[in-house]
Amino acid sequence: KAGVTQTPRYLIKTRGQQVTLSCSPISGHRSVSWYQQTPGQGLQFLFEYFSETQRNKGNFPGRFSGRQFSNSRSEMNVSTLELGDSALYLCASRQQASYNEQFFGPGTRLTVL
Amino acid sequence: DQQVKQNSPSLSVQEGRISILNCDYTNSMFDYFLWYKKYPAEGPTFLISISSIKDKNEDGRFTVFLNKSAKHLSLHIVPSQPGDSAVYFCAASATKKSSGDKLTFGTGTRLAVRP
Numbered sequence: 001k002a003g004v005t006q007t008p009r010y011l012i013k014t015r016g017q018q019v020t021l022s023c024s025p026i027s028g029h030r031s032v033s034w035y036q037q038t039p040g041q042g043l044q045f046l047f048e049y050f051s052e053t054q055r056n057k058g059n060f061p062g063r064f065s066g067r068q069f070s071n072s073r074s075e076m077n078v079s080t081l082e083l084g085d086s087a088l089y090l091c092a093s094r095q096q097a098s099y100n101e102q103f104f105g106p107g108t109r110l111t112v113l
Numbered sequence: 114d115q116q117v118k119q120n121s122p123s124l125s126v127q128e129g130r131i132s133i134l135n136c137d138y139t140n141s142m143f144d145y146f147l148w149y150k151k152y153p154a155e156g157p158t159f160l161i162s163i164s165s166i167k168d169k170n171e172d173g174r175f176t177v178f179l180n181k182s183a184k185h186l187s188l189h190i191v192p193s194q195p196g197d198s199a200v201y202f203c204a205a206s207a208t209k210k211s212s213g214d215k216l217t218f219g220t221g222t223r224l225a226v227r228p
Binding site for chain 1 (some may be wrong): 119142149154216219
């Protein structure tokens with residue numbers, strides 16, 4: 001079974017631009033969560049989608065948004081990029097929203113200049 | 114407000130010895146705990162978990178201990194191997210909250226196992 005895939009793997013943007021990241025979960029997994037990893041902050045939860053509905057949301061500004069499609073693929077969008085948005089963005093999937101074990105993708109490294 | 118804390122950013126141990134990674138939490142609603150391992154340029158991979166109804170869970174060289182009264186858990190790796198060198202994240206979940214079972218992660222501990 002293929003793992004979680006994320007595209008692109010690396011991205012360089014400038015302040016004020018917007019960016020869209022993509023995540024394809026493991027086949028059969030209906031829940032997708034997004035995390036931001038920065039040095040010293042660990043993994044910060046952004047949001048979770050299950051069956052195309054946002055199920056849970058972290059403490060991030062409205063510039064961060066996401067969606068999930070009927071095939072469970074998910075996209076995350078960040079508008080009006082700031083330097084502090086530079087981070088590794090990780091996507092994780094699980095079969096059901098009630099299952100605790102999440103499987104992570106390799107991440108998208110976003111650099112904002 | 115860091116609800117899951119890993120106070121040691123790094124740990125270095127000799128190959129063959131025991132590695133002990135610690136994690137503290139503050140939210141009493143957390144009832145499920147996980148450890149993830151992360152290599153550079155890869156996403157975290159699940160290692161081992163424990164429910165709050167247990168105080169110990171073992172899987173091969175990895176054992177997780179949970180002390181609910183102290184809100185503390187630890188991961189023991191015995192014996193440590195150079196391939197264990199990675200960043201280890203502790204995570205917690207409040208499974209009884211209908212929308213609260215998102216994972217809350219600690220900041221990670223970088224383990225270096227010296228040959």
